[in-house]
Each structure stands twice: as C-alpha cells, then as structure tokens.
Amino acid sequence: MLQIANIRKNAADLASRLAIRGLDGSALIAQVLEMDEKNRARRTEMETLQSKGNQLTAQIGEMYKSGQREAGDALKITSAEIKEQLKSLEADVEEGDHAMTQLLLTIPNTPAIEVPKGKTPDENIEIFQWGSKPDLSAQSIPHWELTTKFDIIDFELGVKLTGAGFPVYKGKGAIFQRALIQFFLNEAGKAGYMEVQPPLLVNADSGYGTGQLPDKEGQMYHCGVDDLYLIPTAEVPITNLYRDVILNEAQLPIKNAGYTPCFRREAGSYGAHVRGLNRLHQFDKVEIVQIVKPESSYAVLEDMSNYVQGLLQKLGLHYRLLLLCGGDMGFTSAKTYDMEVWSGAQEKWLECSSVSNFETFQTNRLKCRYRNAEGKTELAHSLNGSALALPRIVAALLENNQTPKGIKVPDVLVPYTGFEWID
C-alpha cells in the first residue's frame, strides 16, 4: 500500500510512475489528494472539538474538588452537547479514513522509473541469455516421461494420496530433491543469509501483512477449524517476522533464507502447460528475503539477481534474465527480474525465479520500520526472491542432462546426492 504522506509530497512523480503500468496515474493521484484534503479538514474539526471537550472535563474536575458542585453541574450540559457533536464527527472521520484505505488498497506499487512501459509478457525486456541450448538428440523426451522411465517421481501415486499436483518423489528422485534444497541453503548461508525455519501455517494477520489477503484469498489453502492458511511461499512467514517491528539502523540489512514447501490452489489452471512439474499444488522452494535501508534497495536488488543467476550458472542451466514491464509485474512490486530456464525437451522457457524490490509497499502494511541516523522512524524497504523454486529446475535438469545412459547429475550436486547418474 502506498503511503499517503508520500503521495502528498511526490504526487507528480508517482503519477508518472503509475503510468508505466498503463494506468491513468494522474487521475488516480488526483482522486487520492482530493479525498485526503477533505479528510484532513474533518480531522482538524474533530480534534479541535475534542480538545475543547478535554478542557471542559478538566474544569469540571477542578470545580468538584474545590466544592463548586453547582458550577460543575452547569458545565456538564455543555460537555454533553460536545459529546453529541463529536459522535457524528468521529463517525465521519472514521468513514473518511476507511474510504481512503480502500482506495489506496486498489492502487498497485509505483514502478521504478527504469521499468519499461507495457501491459503483457511480450513487452518484458530480455536483458541477456546465459549459456546455450543443450545439444539433445532427436529422441529427447519431456521430464514427465523421464520421471516414469527412471521411476523417480510418481504423479499417479500422488493422485491416489491427495490429488493432481502432489507428486511423490521416490529413491534417487527424493534424494535429488533433498540435495538441491541442501545446495541452495548452503549457498545462501555462504552469501550471508541467515537460515530460518518458519511455520508452514500462518494466521490471517500474516496473510494481510505481505498482501496475499485479501486479494489472493482463493490462492491459499485454508484450514477452517483453526482459521490458518498454508503458506504459498516462505516470503509470507519470513517477511512477517518483521511485522510491527522497529529495527535499529545497525541491524540492517537483514538477510534471511528459508526452505519450505509451498502450497498453492492454482484454481482454474489445467491443461498441457501444467503437465508434470510445470505447475504443482505443493512444491519446494528456498526463498531469500532482505530488509534494507531505502537508499540501498536498488543495489541490493541487483545483488540478489546476481546471486540467483550464480546458482543457475553453477547448475549449468541455460537461462535468460527478464526485466518485467510495468503491466506484467506483481501488484506489490516496484521492479522485478524474472529468471527463466530453458527446458530442452519441451523447448520453452520456464520461470524459475522472480526477484523483486517492494520499496515500502509491504513494509507500510507490515509497519516494519527502522530508526534512522536522526533517530526518526522510517519505513524500511523489503525485497525477496526465489533461490530457487525446485520443480522447474528439476524439470530443466532432467531434460537438459538426459543421455542414452541416464541423467547426468551436475557436478556441484554430486557431493550432496552421493551419485553421479540417475539411471
């Protein structure tokens, strides 16, 4: 959610940034400012009256104490009148504030100035590609056939136990999965991220804190009896660690990493593009999160992007880096890089990571602040990224590394798997 104080101060700038998303930024901002002016006038009126009432109350107290009971009783009448007036004024102010919050909730984050204009994924900018397409024989097969061939991931069994989108990893498939998680966590640790193991169920407050609620309620699994939500990403519990917190400047930057399973209902997604590991209801992911000072957040975004790319490079995966256009970015993001890996047998790019700077959009909701050099509290900036989401990485590795002999495990993973071939 955008900050009203910031909108007041930087109206023109924010309006032009909203236009990057293809919105009429000027109209939106003008609407906010007009409502804000009304709200403030009413607030001033209310507070003046409250102040008057408070003075009166003190006077009445004095009079009673000094024995002027009758004079005090006379003032009570005025006091009652003020109270009556206040009732409707207070209701007006509350209504105005509520309307403002509702309006602000509908406005997405303002893109960074360098974000390209555009509305669809076609308008994203491919910054570069790394590596090259694997040289596969004509008989290369998609990963959902490889998993059956080598009996490492069983989609049918998952259907029996739970339903579609909940695969069972078996034997070397399970070990391979665990090796990747371990590899990602160790790399994150080396890069200075503190590992956390958060709860996999969160309450509604946490859902609101990072913005999954109320907008994406249907995307999360909900445990009705206890009113808890299964996390769709570790971003939710990890970022919420810093909800309602005032940090010291010295504590920044905060760098956390965590592995969790992620649960997504993905209601309405069916068909060929969700085959195999391409889209699941439960999947594993290592997430990195940073809470930083505003002035450093864009440099940190580059760091995080480079870090994620480093992982892909160590795995030897052909990938491309995209700068998302305004219209394709998430509601809460100010700037997002996507990493897509090449899937050799499907012959298409698969999104495997998304790294975003949210500026103060999340921290405003979370009330995550820090005390700056002048001792003032100020909203911190939050960022996060997948580092990495497993299924599509697994899909790409299986497909790209297939040989007549079996699937070659990347060298960096061998210390974690204990085997060099899936065969």
Place this chain on the structure above:
RNA sequence: GGUGAGGUGGGUGAGUGGCUUAAACCACCAGUUUGCUAAACUGACGAACGGGAAACUGUUCCGGGGGUUCGAAUCCCCCCCUCACCGCCA
C-alpha cells in the same frame, strides 16, 4: 481437553476513577571523565496522525471491540491471545 493466572512503552514491571503529562529499572542514543574499550556520572529517550516556515502545538493509543461516567490503563460485558499446572502425546 480441564483448571488457574495474566496481557501496560524496545525489554522487565508499578499503577483500584481526576495529582498519570504512565513511576522505577534495564537497553538504546548524546555528552563528561578516561591511551582504546569498559565502568562511573550527566542528559535525552514511546508510536501514529493533524496544524505550523519553524520554535512549538493538538488528537488518539495501556491485547481487540462495546458499555458506564463530566472524566477510564483503572469499573462492567463480549472476544482474542499468552503463560503455568494437570491430562494426552511425538
């Protein structure tokens, strides 16, 4: 699940209707002293929002919501949460 005790500033924790402008201590911050650090001493020190060029000033906030009252951290009602013990159990 049963019983009991609690929720007050960054933390511990006082506060039974107006003298609370929330005590005291700790932490943090600044200064003094001191080779450095530490200790000691002195001072400042909650948050959000509004008004003001600024100095400054107003309002709200003691888990959440409602009520009583001229006046509520304090009294009443409802809800949420935490802790302790018991029961069950990895």
